[in-house]
Amino acid sequence: xxxxxxxxxxxxxxxxxxxxxxxxxxxxxxxxxxxxxxxxxxxxxxxxxxxxxxxxxxxxxxxxxxxxxxxxxxxxxxxxxxxxxxxxxxxxxxxxx
Numbered sequence: 001x002x003x004x005x006x007x008x009x010x011x012x013x014x015x016x017x018x019x020x021x022x023x024x025x026x027x028x029x030x031x032x033x034x035x036x037x038x039x040x041x042x043x044x045x046x047x048x049x050x051x052x053x054x055x056x057x058x059x060x061x062x063x064x065x066x067x068x069x070x071x072x073x074x075x076x077x078x079x080x081x082x083x084x085x086x087x088x089x090x091x092x093x094x095x096x097x
Contacts, residue, residue: 002037003057004095007088011049015082022078023051029071030055035062053088 011019023041030039038056043049057063066072076087 001059002095003055003060003063004093005055006091006093007051007053007055008091009051009079009088010084011051012082012084013049016049019051019079019082022075022082023053026071026075029069030066033062033066033069035059035065 027039027041030036035058037058038054040054042052042054044052057066080087
């Protein structure tokens with residue numbers, strides 16, 4: 001079964017450029033993962049410090065591999081002090097079709 005989710009976080013004031021650089025570096029690495037179907041970082045129009053990353057993985061094993069990938073671990077470590085939350089909040093989605 002396909003795994004679909006939003007990852008959300010808020011960038012601390014003054015860290016916007018650094019987080020944008022980190023997200024830009026992460027994006028091609030995640031998109032190259034064998035089980036990744038979609039990885040689309042977005043920011044809220046009204047507040048560019050609010051990130052919403054739409055993610056789709058082939059299945060749970062692909063998501064688990066994504067979570068274990070060194071580039072993801074490095075990214076999460078790098079943004080830890082740059083975001084307001086303790087980490088990304090994950091919202092799991094389910095198709096209604």
